[in-house]
Every structure is written in structure tokens, then in C-alpha cells.
Amino acid sequence: MSSPRFRIGYALSLKKERSFILPSLVDYAKLHGIDFVRIDPLLPLTDQTPxxxxxxxxxxxxxxxxxxxxxxxxxxxxxxxxxELISRLLNRDSMLEVVKEVKVPQGDERIETPKQVVVNDLDVVLKNGLNTFSDLGLKFPIIAKPLESNGSAKSHQLCLVSNDSGLKGLNAPIVLQEFVNHGGVVFKVYVVGECVVCVTRKSLPDIGPEDVKKLDAVSSFSQISNSGAQGDDEGNVEMPSLEFVMHVAAGLREATGLRLFNFDLIRDSNDHNRYLVIDINYLPGYAKMPNYEPFLTKFFLDVVQNRTVGGAFSSSYVNENEVVFC
Structure with missing residues (x-):
């Protein structure tokens, strides 16, 4: 008797399909009884079943x-x-609100979010500069991010603002976020049902008081990345503890109700026990995650075979700059 096969329908933009439904994933999943089927969102779903x-x-x-x-x-x-659960991550204000719901066991490591404010009327800010938000303690440099985080090209237009003049080039609505020095490294944590993978990626370098004076009034992230400024060597970065990453990932999964997402975690250069979640993305670029094919295949098998997808993480191990729970 042949093994059962399962049809996984996917409704994605062409760009997302090309980066996510790679031949390597399709082939690996097919060997394990899963067939990916493209959904045409312009046609009735009922005509495309099962x-x-x-x-x-x-x-x-x-x-x-x-x-x-x-x-x-x-x-x-x-x-x-x-x-309705995904929609919470499409707004960079409500996105980080979920972090407040995450509870980690009391210990040295802490989880926070950077200070930030949503600006709907730039005229008010341009009149008084960053002093408009003096009660929040925001100071230059700051990160400016579009309020919407819907995967569009515009939503990825992030920049670093170093003085009041730089505010003039922004477009509302926008989020102004505290910049925290973090050694030029971000921990990208991928959550796939019960599994979580933490890897290191290069980020913006630390910026001291003298460095701020040398910056353009406003600089895109790509400009800074291409400037040759260096952060910590990724190969020598100390990873967050296994237990801490596990609790943060599980807490975010519970708070969001989502099963396929990633979040960006940074560690304060001035306080190595202070971690901040700076971004959360739904259905991110999993192809950049090591061995993403077996992780995704296992997840889909868990789902279609009615196995638990909301349980605790287990079987942890470390592989240099990679932390995996599964």
C-alpha cells in the first residue's frame, strides 16, 4: 500500500514564490509525501481543491x-x-507590542524592545526636532522605518538619521526608533512550528559620539553597509544562551499565535545581558536558514498529520554560530 500524499497549497507573490518554493524544497518534500500546489488567488479556492x-x-x-x-x-x-493574526505584524508599532507579553524566567538575560514613536504628522516634528519626544529619551542617531511592514519594497526602506536636518527627508507615517549599539551583529531567529534556528548576520556597526558628527543627515542602511564600517567578526560572536533563545521564541509564538516567523534580536554593546527584539517578520526568507528543507518538510508533516505544533522545544544543540531547537 502506497504512503499517503499531502497537498500543500501556497498563495504567494511571484517574488516570494521564487525565494521560498525552491526546487530543493519541492524535491525534498516530494520524497516525504508532500506536494506543493500553486494557488491562483484570482480563481475560487473551491475550484482548486483538494x-x-x-x-x-x-x-x-x-x-x-x-x-x-x-x-x-x-x-x-x-x-x-x-x-487576523498575521495582520499584527504588518504594523511596526503593534508588531513590537507583542514582545511585552513575553515572559522569560528571571535571570541575568533580559528581553526588551527599543524606544520608538509613531509619527503621523512630520510638520510637528520638523518644528521642534527630536525635542518633540524628549520625554521618551530619544536621541540621535535614530532609525527611521516605514510604519507598514508588508513586505513591499517601500516597507524595507530603512535609514539612519543623525540630526534634525535628516528628519526633513522622511515621509509619514513613520516609526522613529532608538538606535542601540550592538556590535554590528544581529541574531536572526527563525521559528518553524516547534523548531527554532538562531544564526548570526552582519548589522549596522556601533556608532560613537564622534562617529555621529561624520554621518550624513540621513543614510540608507545599504549606504552604511557599503561604507566598509566593520562590526564584530561573526565567527567570534558569543551566541545567546540556548535557554534564553528558547524562551523568547516560545513566548513570541504564544503571543502572536503564529507558527512561521522570524525575529531579529540584538545584544546591547554596553550591557551584554540586555537583548532587544527589533523586528518580527511573517513567513520570512527561510531559504537563508541552514537546512531549511527538512525543517519546513517536518513542519508540514506535523500539521497535516495532526501532530502537535504548539508544544515545547526540545533536543537542542549548538553548531558554532547556529543554535537549533527541534
Missing amino acids: FHCIIHKLYDPSWVQQLQDFTSQFPDVVVVDPP
């Missing part, structure tokens, strides 16, 4: 409504993840 599971990253209201209608008609088809 599906055992649907993954998606489209935000058009008509698609969201169609997906909701479909799940009402076919409640046994698992949707990863519900649109």
Missing part, C-alpha cells in the same frame, strides 16, 4: 475574504496562519 494545508502571504482584502470563506466551508484544511 488541499490539506494552505500557506499564504498575500494581503489583498479580496484574498483574505476568500480565504476566510474557504475555511468556514472546509474547517479541516489547516491555514498557516490566520490573516
Whole structure:
């Protein structure tokens, strides 16, 4: 008797499909009984069945409504993840609010978020400069991020602002966020159901008082990255403790209700027990994660075979600059 096969429908932009549904994933999953099926969001979902599971990253209201209608008609088809839960991550203000719900055991390591404020009217800010938010303790340099975080090219236009003049080039609505020196390294933590993988990536270098004076009024992240400024050597970076990463990942999974996401974690250069979550992304670039094919395949098998996908992490190990729980 042949083993059962499972159809995983995916509704993604062409760009996301090309970066996520790679031949290596399709081939690996096929060997383990999973077939990926492209969903056309312009056609009725009911005409494209059967599906055992649907993954998606489209935000058009008509698609969201169609997906909701479909799940009402076919409640046994698992949707990863519900649109109403994903929507919380599409706004950089509400996105980091979930971090406040994360509880980690009392110890040396702490989890926080950077100070930030949403600006809807730039005229008010331009009149008084950063003094407008003196009560928050924001000071230059600051990071300016579009309020929306929907995966569009515009949502990725992040920049570093070094003085009041730099504020003039911004467009509201925008988030002004505290810049915290973090050794030029970010810990990218990928969550795939019960599994979490933590890897290091290069980030913005530390900026001292004298460095601020040398910066342009406003600089895109790509400008700074290409300037040759150096942070810590990734190969010599001390990873966060296994237990700490586990608790933060599990806490965010519970707070968001999501099963496929990643978050960016930095460590304060002036306080190595202070960690900050600076970004959370739904259905991120998993292909950049080491061995993403078996992780994703295991996750989908867990989902379609009705195995637990919300339990505790286990079987941890470390491989140099990589931390894995599964």
C-alpha cells in the first residue's frame, strides 16, 4: 500500500514564490509525501481543491475574504496562519507590542524592545526636532522605518538619521526608533512550528559620539553597509544562551499565535545581558536558514498529520554560530 500524499497549497507573490518554493524544497518534500500546489488567488479556492494545508502571504482584502470563506466551508484544511493574526505584524508599532507579553524566567538575560514613536504628522516634528519626544529619551542617531511592514519594497526602506536636518527627508507615517549599539551583529531567529534556528548576520556597526558628527543627515542602511564600517567578526560572536533563545521564541509564538516567523534580536554593546527584539517578520526568507528543507518538510508533516505544533522545544544543540531547537 502506497504512503499517503499531502497537498500543500501556497498563495504567494511571484517574488516570494521564487525565494521560498525552491526546487530543493519541492524535491525534498516530494520524497516525504508532500506536494506543493500553486494557488491562483484570482480563481475560487473551491475550484482548486483538494488541499490539506494552505500557506499564504498575500494581503489583498479580496484574498483574505476568500480565504476566510474557504475555511468556514472546509474547517479541516489547516491555514498557516490566520490573516487576523498575521495582520499584527504588518504594523511596526503593534508588531513590537507583542514582545511585552513575553515572559522569560528571571535571570541575568533580559528581553526588551527599543524606544520608538509613531509619527503621523512630520510638520510637528520638523518644528521642534527630536525635542518633540524628549520625554521618551530619544536621541540621535535614530532609525527611521516605514510604519507598514508588508513586505513591499517601500516597507524595507530603512535609514539612519543623525540630526534634525535628516528628519526633513522622511515621509509619514513613520516609526522613529532608538538606535542601540550592538556590535554590528544581529541574531536572526527563525521559528518553524516547534523548531527554532538562531544564526548570526552582519548589522549596522556601533556608532560613537564622534562617529555621529561624520554621518550624513540621513543614510540608507545599504549606504552604511557599503561604507566598509566593520562590526564584530561573526565567527567570534558569543551566541545567546540556548535557554534564553528558547524562551523568547516560545513566548513570541504564544503571543502572536503564529507558527512561521522570524525575529531579529540584538545584544546591547554596553550591557551584554540586555537583548532587544527589533523586528518580527511573517513567513520570512527561510531559504537563508541552514537546512531549511527538512525543517519546513517536518513542519508540514506535523500539521497535516495532526501532530502537535504548539508544544515545547526540545533536543537542542549548538553548531558554532547556529543554535537549533527541534
